Amino acid sequence: MKRINIVRNRKILIPALISILCILLLFLYYENNRIRSSGDVRLMLGTVVEITVLGKDEDVLERAVDAAFDRMGEIEMVADRYTGESEISRMNRTAADGQVDVSDEMIEMLRVSETLAAETEGAFDVTIAPLSDLWGFTGEPRLPAPEEIEALLSVVCHDCVVVDYDKKTVYYSNPDVAVDLGGIAKGYAVDEAVKVLESLDVVSGVINAGGDMAVIGKKGDDPWRIGIQHPRDSQELIAVLDIVDRSVVTSGDYERFFFSDDVRYHHIIDPHTGYPARMTMSITVVAENTAVADALATAYFVMGPKKALDAAEHTDGVDVLIVDADGNMTHSDGLSSILTLMR
Ligand code: AMP
């Protein structure tokens, strides 16, 4: 057998070193450009919030995710009615006594809420708070007596919340009025988290706050694939949506509910009757803004499939996937090209 000494044989040594160098450079190039995933899951805003981001620099991604969660925590301190120190708790305690100063965040959520209350004929109404409390869906839910519901219908009154958008003050013209931002705060918080991520150069990611989702950019070269849960089986998907840079929010009668005499009572209340809305099982709204999608999902749920589909078809940039009370699915035309039905 012929043995070659590569140290002495420069004809072999130099090409070998060049090859090793090339492999090393290729490896370094690959490592620098490899797409990494970072993310975290936290309990906030009364739900599970999950942020996933993709990018090249893991430290940058981790810092961005932390900053996004911090911002969502700030919104929680504005909008969480179940924390005594939150801004909304203070507003509900004092706004009937006279004008109270409120934050930019509160002003923004009230502005969207007022617009959507008008656009949905009052199906979305943040003054649902006394009825939300009566039904008790965040604590011990119970079926109230019809008289109890009747007695509170007159204080579901979004006109009683007088907002001065220039001075940034709020006044309740009726002492029994209280505001509940549960139908919009998660969406607003998700939008704020998106702004933070984008300001920190994140160009690809998904935020999911218990069914209120926003998608940033693409997942590599493809859209993000967003699964829509079956309203009667949390392990099953009814559809998958291909989403780029849009928000996807689902409201369903399966999120908070109880049964009494085989009737399902859930947390989305028709402000006109005081009872949980009956015509829908779940509705998914796709829109450009998560706060709007959140409020619309709640409002469309109340309005029922027919009116919801009609409203979405007449609203630019808004699409819907609806499961009605009998389990039948419909969707607006705008979803046809991005929707895969799973059943
Ligand atoms: P979502 O899960 O986004 O549909 O919102 C439901 C939450 O919004 C409830 O837990 C209540 O806090 C609040 N809510 C219920 N019904 C309404 C309504 N008709 N308009 C506005 N907010 C509502």
Ligand code: MG
């Ligand atoms: Mg909502």
